[in-house]
Amino acid sequence: MKILQVTQFFKPSWEAGGVARAAYEISRRLQMAGHDVTIYTTNRNRYSTGLPTNRPLNVDGMKVYYFENLRKYLPGTALPLVPYYLPFVAHRDLQNYDIIHIHEHRTLLAATVSHYAREYGIPYVLQPHGSLPKDRALGKAKIKNLFDFIFGTAILDAASRLVVMNSIEKEQIIRMGAHEDKIAVVPNGISLERCVTSRSKGEFRKFCGIENGSNLILYLGRIDRIKGIDFLIEAFSRLVQEQNDAILVIAGPEWSYKRELEEKVRTLGIQDRVRFVGYLDDVGFAYQDADLLVYPG
Structure with missing residues (x-):
């Protein structure tokens, strides 16, 4: 055809x-x-x-x-x-x-x-x-x-x-x-090829400056208002009050909305617990080191 x-x-x-x-x-x-x-x-x-x-x-x-x-x-x-x-x-x-x-x-x-x-x-x-x-x-x-x-x-x-x-x-x-x-x-398909990485486990944590003993919570996707990332940050701020070894990594294309999210992180006082790492072409690199993957939207 x-x-x-x-x-x-x-x-x-x-x-x-x-x-x-x-x-x-x-x-x-x-x-x-x-x-x-x-x-x-x-x-x-x-x-x-x-x-x-x-x-x-x-x-x-x-x-x-x-x-x-x-x-x-x-x-x-x-x-x-x-x-x-x-x-x-x-x-x-x-x-x-x-x-x-x-x-x-x-x-x-x-x-x-x-x-x-x-x-x-x-x-x-x-x-x-x-x-x-x-x-x-x-x-x-x-x-x-x-x-x-x-x-x-x-x-x-x-x-x-x-x-x-x-x-x-x-x-x-x-x-x-x-x-x-x-x-x-028809749900979105998943390219399993993209989930495979040649990098070693632990490299993404080093890339983000995260210790191996910490719990890594990952959001990987577009940084957009409709994705519900603001709710994720709010929920994470409550989580760290009980679990002080958790780190939230937000990975994805960074548009103007990122500035609002960074301000929210500062307002909540959790700057040391949240990492914005930008767009990742090698998503398997991040997946293999994450303890929890979250999509709130």
Whole structure:
């Protein structure tokens, strides 16, 4: 089959979080199974990659378009990702695909691809990746409502299949008007290859400056408000009152929200018990030394 994957973030933009990783792993495994896979994404990245844009590149056997976005020319603005060349490519090529997989629906990539998919009669699967709630957007609810009014509802309604992570997300998407018979609950997959490390046990503790006798509590994921890390820090501050050998390590891409978390740590007086170590490409390095892995969100 000729399959198109649509995602705002893709390899090497791992710091964007789980969507980039999920889209890559799904695409790679489809390609390994013999399918012809193309990815539409953007060149949005915290770090300069030097990747050519607006033309296909071969990435691990897959054809990837890194569409340039207008944020490059308007730094410091709140402009959404605007892949200005995407409509030309979608209009030209979309009719050639058998099926499309759209990751996240409140994006201009999703709006553009959904429009041409409907025009050409190409079925598409929509996977929100936890982006549905408006009450958790903390200030972005109005923007989400506006997007849904203009694009989002139509994108949702026209999807042939809706993939959600769990029963909670299923209930959320039903409340938005989705038909239950179109929904499939598919938890995120785990790449066991990424859990294997060549490093020795104990190296991560040394990297973090943690003694071997301490209990290492690990959060590994995107540093984002919706992940519930503030609740984890609050709970940890109570734990250390009873267990003074515990250390909390927070590992993941560090966006502006990290500053709020650091302030919370200082306010609670637990600076010596919490480590922010940034993004880790070698996650197995951290997993093997952790006594407890916590995902509060």
